Amino acid sequence: MIGSRAFGYRLTTVWIPLVFFMVVTLFPFYWMAITSVKPNSELYNARLFPMIVRAPTLQHYQELLSQTAFVQWTLNTLIVAIVTTAISLVLGTMAAYPLARTNFPGAALIALSIAATYLVPQTVLFIPMADVILRMGLQNSLWAVMLTYPTFLIPFCAWLLMGYFKTVPRELEESARIDGASRFQAMLKVVLPLCIPGLLSAGIFAFTLSQNEFLYALIFLTKSAIRTVPVAAISELVRGDVFYWGQLMAAALLGSVPVALIYSFFVEHYVAGLTAGAVKG
Amino acid sequence: MAVRSQSIAAGGAIARQGPLGRLLEREAIFSWLMLAPALLFLLAFVAYPFIYGIYLSLQQRAVAQEGVFVGLDNYVDNLKNPIFWQVAQNTFVFTFAATMFKLIGGMGLALVMNQQFPFKNFVRAALLLPWIVPTVLSTIAWMWIFDPTFSVINWSLVNTGLMERGPSWVGDGFWAMVMVIIANIWRGLPFYAITLLAALQTISGELYEAAAIDGANARQRFFRVTLPLLKPVLIITTMFSVIWTFSDFQLVYVLTAGGPANATHLFATYAFNIALGAGQLGSGASVALSMLPPLLMVIAALSLYLRRT
Numbered sequence: 001m002i003g004s005r006a007f008g009y010r011l012t013t014v015w016i017p018l019v020f021f022m023v024v025t026l027f028p029f030y031w032m033a034i035t036s037v038k039p040n041s042e043l044y045n046a047r048l049f050p051m052i053v054r055a056p057t058l059q060h061y062q063e064l065l066s067q068t069a070f071v072q073w074t075l076n077t078l079i080v081a082i083v084t085t086a087i088s089l090v091l092g093t094m095a096a097y098p099l100a101r102t103n104f105p106g107a108a109l110i111a112l113s114i115a116a117t118y119l120v121p122q123t124v125l126f127i128p129m130a131d132v133i134l135r136m137g138l139q140n141s142l143w144a145v146m147l148t149y150p151t152f153l154i155p156f157c158a159w160l161l162m163g164y165f166k167t168v169p170r171e172l173e174e175s176a177r178i179d180g181a182s183r184f185q186a187m188l189k190v191v192l193p194l195c196i197p198g199l200l201s202a203g204i205f206a207f208t209l210s211q212n213e214f215l216y217a218l219i220f221l222t223k224s225a226i227r228t229v230p231v232a233a234i235s236e237l238v239r240g241d242v243f244y245w246g247q248l249m250a251a252a253l254l255g256s257v258p259v260a261l262i263y264s265f266f267v268e269h270y271v272a273g274l275t276a277g278a279v280k281g
Numbered sequence: 282m283a284v285r286s287q288s289i290a291a292g293g294a295i296a297r298q299g300p301l302g303r304l305l306e307r308e309a310i311f312s313w314l315m316l317a318p319a320l321l322f323l324l325a326f327v328a329y330p331f332i333y334g335i336y337l338s339l340q341q342r343a344v345a346q347e348g349v350f351v352g353l354d355n356y357v358d359n360l361k362n363p364i365f366w367q368v369a370q371n372t373f374v375f376t377f378a379a380t381m382f383k384l385i386g387g388m389g390l391a392l393v394m395n396q397q398f399p400f401k402n403f404v405r406a407a408l409l410l411p412w413i414v415p416t417v418l419s420t421i422a423w424m425w426i427f428d429p430t431f432s433v434i435n436w437s438l439v440n441t442g443l444m445e446r447g448p449s450w451v452g453d454g455f456w457a458m459v460m461v462i463i464a465n466i467w468r469g470l471p472f473y474a475i476t477l478l479a480a481l482q483t484i485s486g487e488l489y490e491a492a493a494i495d496g497a498n499a500r501q502r503f504f505r506v507t508l509p510l511l512k513p514v515l516i517i518t519t520m521f522s523v524i525w526t527f528s529d530f531q532l533v534y535v536l537t538a539g540g541p542a543n544a545t546h547l548f549a550t551y552a553f554n555i556a557l558g559a560g561q562l563g564s565g566a567s568v569a570l571s572m573l574p575p576l577l578m579v580i581a582a583l584s585l586y587l588r589r590t
């Protein structure tokens with residue numbers, strides 16, 4: 001009796017809501033996957049039961065990889081993500097370190113302005129930014145996005161890392177300096193190794209954000225050869241008004257794989273980065 | 282003689298360094314040198330474009346032409362333009378509806394996830410996927426889910442007998458807005474859920490035991506213990522989410538491009554159309570900057586509230 005009531009309670013408070021959220025969350029991915037392996041005859045037949053595939057085919061993947069520059073777009077996306085993550089981590093660390101660990105006049109004001117920079121939406125800045133990049137002659141070069149992504153990634157990394165740097169006891173750094181290390185060496189050899197989880201969080205986060213970015217890529221990368229996957233998918237796989245849904249879904253799925261893979265290895269760090277700002281702040 | 286006393290503290294190391302090394306050990310010099318690259322970068326690529334954007338918005342300026350200073354004309358024109366007001370209304374409706382659902386749904390999901398069940402880490406990782414995957418790519422999937430002819434949602438609605446004909450997701454202004462909001466909720470809900478879950482896990486179980494001993498039921502425990510303790514995180518999460526939702530671009534750009542008849546245009550997509558579609562940089566900049574006052578008010582209100590409680 002008690003057992004069945006407890007089961008009923010678990011059913012309504014855990015299992016039913018959990019299944020509901022999982023189905024809603026995962027359905028679009030299922031839909032991507034199943035569409036990408038359906039032959040056109042099944043895709044565009046409204047009378048068939050659409051949830052399953054009858055004669056799966058890899059034709060859409062084959063065409064995506066052979067008839068479009070998808071591999072090139074993936075490479076571009078990875079290059080941009082790696083370079084911007086590196087720039088943002090290095091500059092973010094350098095900025096966060098003195099803000100978290102030294103007391104110099106103006107530190108509080110600068111910390112605040114860096115936070116404010118992170119809050120300014122990209123969509124407020126993109127028009128003047130387009131003009132600036134145009135006048136620098138950087139449009140249609142990967143540098144256009146590699147210089148603009150750090151505008152939101154550096155403040156994010158700096159803000160996240162400040163929290164981590166503050167947790168390292170000052171005595172460790174001081175004793176290193178008494179032993180003859182310079183400030184810079186103390187940072188590099190004592191504090192940073194203790195903050196590797198923070199550096200990983202910031203790095204993973206920056207990496208996924210730069211793979212995700214769309215607006216600047218849409219504005220600056222107008223030539224096929226240098227496009228990143230999100231822009232290329234929307235502007236090159238739709239030819240005229242015709243949607244090649246099989247290919248589009250194959251591209252959406254393949255384009256999500258690198259991010260999802262990296263994420264699955266570092267879920268804990270990603271979650272730590274995601275929640276650090278809100279929970280600790 | 283501050284340098285001398287420092288060098289005693291740092292032992293022989295300083296003695297080995299030249300005058301340059303000693304200078305670098307000074308706290309203020311070290312700090313500013315470390316900060317300089319990031320600060321210079323942000324000044325050049327955030328502060329400068331921001332101020333330049335304000336200057337642009339005061340000009341009549343077409344692409345590749347000299348601008349003409351027109352004062353506040355662009356802003357006045359916006360206020361006289363019914364489309365601008367429609368866009369403002371759309372943005373508020375979109376932000377409010379999406380934020381409400383994300384907040385309530387995310388809270389619910391966090392409460393569910395805060396219980397014990399098998400494969401918890403796997404479930405948590407899976408539920409965060411919408412947030413991780415490039416938004417444009419998942420939005421293309423939503424586009425196909427809402428396709429005018431082959432929408433799987435409409436197929437289900439018709440074949441389960443719930444509706445005679447499915448709604449016209451792309452052709453009807455109301456349903457187009459519903460579609461955009463659904464896609465935004467799907468993408469943004471995990472952020473709320475995971476952040477709130479992290480906050481829930483910091484609440485000590487003893488508080489609930491004490492409340493239960495005092496006779497509080499589940500509902501009272503939620504409203505009297507959980508919610509007050511969650512409030513700071515709830516407010517910060519909502520603040521971030523409101524900023525991102527209000528300034529959203531890609532979802533609408535991909536799903537509806539603002540249509541039908543501007544029914545789903547947001548400030549960002551409308552500004553994009555004016556500036557980069559029609560080439561009116563000045564007018565577009567004034568639309569984009571119109572996002573700032575409402576956002577600043579939200580940020581100010583929430584941080585005041587946070588400080589008071």
